[in-house]
Amino acid sequence: MDKEKIYVSGPSITQKEIDYVDDAVRHAWYGNANIFHEKFEKAFANYVGTKYAIALPSCTSAIHLSVMALGIGEGDEAVVPETTWIASSAPLKYVGAVPRFADVDARSWCIDPASAERQITERTKAIITVDLYGNVPDMDAIDSLAEKYHLPIIEDAAEAMGAEYHGRKAGSLGKVGVFSFHGSKTMTTGEGGMLVTNDSDIYERALFLRDHGRKPGDVMFMNREVAYKYKMSSMQAALGLAQLERIEELVARKRQIFRWYEKELQGLDVTLNDEAENTRNTYWMVSIILDGKYGKTGEELRQFLAKDNIDTRPFFHPLSSIPAYRELGEARGMAEQNPVSYAIADYAINLPSGLDMTEEKVERVCNQIREFLS
Numbered sequence: 067m068d069k070e071k072i073y074v075s076g077p078s079i080t081q082k083e084i085d086y087v088d089d090a091v092r093h094a095w096y097g098n099a100n101i102f103h104e105k106f107e108k109a110f111a112n113y114v115g116t117k118y119a120i121a122l123p124s125c126t127s128a129i130h131l132s133v134m135a136l137g138i139g140e141g142d143e144a145v146v147p148e149t150t151w152i153a154s155s156a157p158l159k160y161v162g163a164v165p166r167f168a169d170v171d172a173r174s175w176c177i178d179p180a181s182a183e184r185q186i187t188e189r190t191k192a193i194i195t196v197d198l199y200g201n202v203p204d205m206d207a208i209d210s211l212a213e214k215y216h217l218p219i220i221e222d223a224a225e226a227m228g229a230e231y232h233g234r235k236a237g238s239l240g241k242v243g244v245f246s247f248h249g250s251k252t253m254t255t256g257e258g259g260m261l262v263t264n265d266s267d268i269y270e271r272a273l274f275l276r277d278h279g280r281k282p283g284d285v286m287f288m289n290r291e292v293a294y295k296y297k298m299s300s301m302q303a304a305l306g307l308a309q310l311e312r313i314e315e316l317v318a319r320k321r322q323i324f325r326w327y328e329k330e331l332q333g334l335d336v337t338l339n340d341e342a343e344n345t346r347n348t349y350w351m352v353s354i355i356l357d358g359k360y361g362k363t364g365e366e367l368r369q370f371l372a373k374d375n376i377d378t379r380p381f382f383h384p385l386s387s388i389p390a391y392r393e394l395g396e397a398r399g400m401a402e403q404n405p406v407s408y409a410i411a412d413y414a415i416n417l418p419s420g421l422d423m424t425e426e427k428v429e430r431v432c433n434q435i436r437e438f439l440s
């Protein structure tokens with residue numbers, strides 16, 4: 067008989083979530099249609115420490131709205147780290163802009179400020195930072211860059227709910243921040259996202275663009291621009307509110323899972339997620355890089371673990387190396403320019419990090435890793 071499957075990611079759902087969604091599906095109609103959105107957005111902005119929050123159907127739509135609200139368009143560029151999910155950069159294409167790929171720092175796995183600076187041109191309109199796997203980049207250095215070149219920062223905090231940099235919450239570190247509530251993320255609404263900002267112009271513009279080009283309270287059916295329809299349902303907002311009320315518990319669980327891995331993998335030559343001083347990593351995906359001395363790749367480890375019914379993910383391949391971008395002029399020659407992203411990818415994987423992980427499951431995964439490396 068096959069061993070119990072260990073999944074790579076997944077949420078924690080309790081009676082609280084079920085009760086809130088039940089309440090929404092029964093009552094959030096007619097005059098109450100927006101009550102859960104209002105509560106969720108207000109509580110979310112309060113948690114992250116921003117003035118505004120807009121609940122959306124995905125993080126991808128939040129990035130699209132951010133790019134548009136910043137006026138980025140045809141022929142413009144934005145600097146994006148190599149190591150991330152394609153959603154960080156895909157919305158640039160929606161507006162006719164192109165990404166410029168920056169390397170990541172070998173320890174934080176987040177955007178390397180020096181490399182980012184080398185990718186800035188006269189067409190650059192923004193720096194997109196990514197809080198990879200729950201960590202945050204060196205924001206002091208990125209802020210200096212942003213100031214020097216007068217560029218806004220879009221902070222992709224999709225993976226970093228609850229993370230902190232010098233006491234400030236991930237998502238509040240740039241001009242605009244975005245989150246994902248996909249089922250794999252630290253908190254979920256099934257599918258969903260959030261845009262946060264302190265800038266009233268960006269907030270107003272995003273509200274306008276996400277509702278078919280009309281301002282809240284505008285004259286009926288007299289849309290001013292052709293735009294988008296990006297809204298979250300009440301049931302999702304209710305689920306999000308319940309998850310948000312449990313966020314410290316969820317983050318504590320993620321941090322606990324990391325500590326278990328750290329303990330179980332002691333003595334092996336593997337590199338785990340870093341947590342710099344004055345930051346709080348929320349370890350969305352516990353990840354390891356195998357030392358080259360083992361002569362084994364991440365893909366080989368993934369296949370070995372799969373035989374034991376353990377699900378994993380590859381570490382993100384550099385964006386400039388994937389088929390969607392390979393042919394882009396901006397992607398050529400990036401392996402030489404961005405050696406860290408390219409060096410990590412072949413030897414690193416994401417380990418099972420779902421909120422259903424237990425110490426026993428972590429032990430089972432780590433015993434297999436030990437066997438693979440021995």
Ligand SMILES: *Cc1c(COP(=O)(O)O)cnc(C)c1O
Binds near residue numbers: 125150224225245
């Ligand atoms: C998950 C993720 C997204 C996209 O989130 P969706 O809600 O699926 O659109 C964007 N950026 C990063 C870094 C992610 O991990």
